[in-house]
Amino acid sequence: MTKSNKSDEPQSIPTTTNPEFGERPTQWVPTKHQRALLRAAGFPDRHIESVPMGPPKWRSMVDTVHDVLVMSEYGAMIGIIGPRGTGKTQAAVAWGSQALDYENHEDGVLYTRVQDMFLRVRRAFGKDATMSEEEARNIYTRPHLLVVDEIQERSRSDWEQLFFTNVLDHRYGRQKLTVMIGNLTCAVFMQQLGPSIISRLTETGRIFLADEWESFRDNPAPLFDTA
Ligand SMILES: Nc1ncnc2c1ncn2[C@@H]1O[C@H](COP(=O)(O)OP(=O)(O)OP(=O)(O)O)[C@@H](O)[C@H]1O
Numbered sequence: 001m002t003k004s005n006k007s008d009e010p011q012s013i014p015t016t017t018n019p020e021f022g023e024r025p026t027q028w029v030p031t032k033h034q035r036a037l038l039r040a041a042g043f044p045d046r047h048i049e050s051v052p053m054g055p056p057k058w059r060s061m062v063d064t065v066h067d068v069l070v071m072s073e074y075g076a077m078i079g080i081i082g083p084r085g086t087g088k089t090q091a092a093v094a095w096g097s098q099a100l101d102y103e104n105h106e107d108g109v110l111y112t113r114v115q116d117m118f119l120r121v122r123r124a125f126g127k128d129a130t131m132s133e134e135e136a137r138n139i140y141t142r143p144h145l146l147v148v149d150e151i152q153e154r155s156r157s158d159w160e161q162l163f164f165t166n167v168l169d170h171r172y173g174r175q176k177l178t179v180m181i182g183n184l185t186c187a188v189f190m191q192q193l194g195p196s197i198i199s200r201l202t203e204t205g206r207i208f209l210a211d212e213w214e215s216f217r218d219n220p221a222p223l224f225d226t227a
């Protein structure tokens, strides 16, 4: 088995030092360099276009979660749950771009939809695999910030549950930052993740509800030109 990685796969992107860290603009306009880093870390193209940093309740969630992530010395697990189109993935891009600016975290930032994680890891099974199962798991245990989106899109087979719990427990042990995003109610989110993950999340972070404002898909805000 050859132990190499495919170059077109999202990779965790090393973080760098930014002297302007902490500034909170009213409009997020990524630089060309930031967009390239975010794209390479797996964030969706749609969400790395510039957006206004509002409305206030959405912005408040973005800033509060950002503060939890920045101030957590010992890692944190955070859940973001809410209806369709309320800007949860967009918020994750804000945290991802801010995390690229964290100091002294060379392990980087990675975004994945939960099902893509399972698909990628399953490719490590079988004779044509390009990496070992442990190497595949480490892709998700290593990044300083891991965003796992569309958390509800799982079969919840025993294998998926065990694998996901194992990844989250490694991340808890290594004091990493994990953001899990789902289109679920709080009760279903907790039930689907299971007691092991919820116990760790309760200790290190909290669940945020993204349900107090309208879907951006119903009333899209004008986007800014980034040319
Ligand atoms: N603050 C914002 N201002 C303007 N547009 C936004 C904002 N946040 C998100 N959008 C846009 O609204 C659309 C929906 O946002 P997004 O995909 O982040 O929602 P979501 O909560 O992740 O939805 P789902 O649960 O279906 O995944 C996207 O096109 C996104 O770029």
Ligand SMILES: [Mg+2]
Binding pocket: 088, 089, 090, 149, 150
């Ligand atoms: Mg989304």
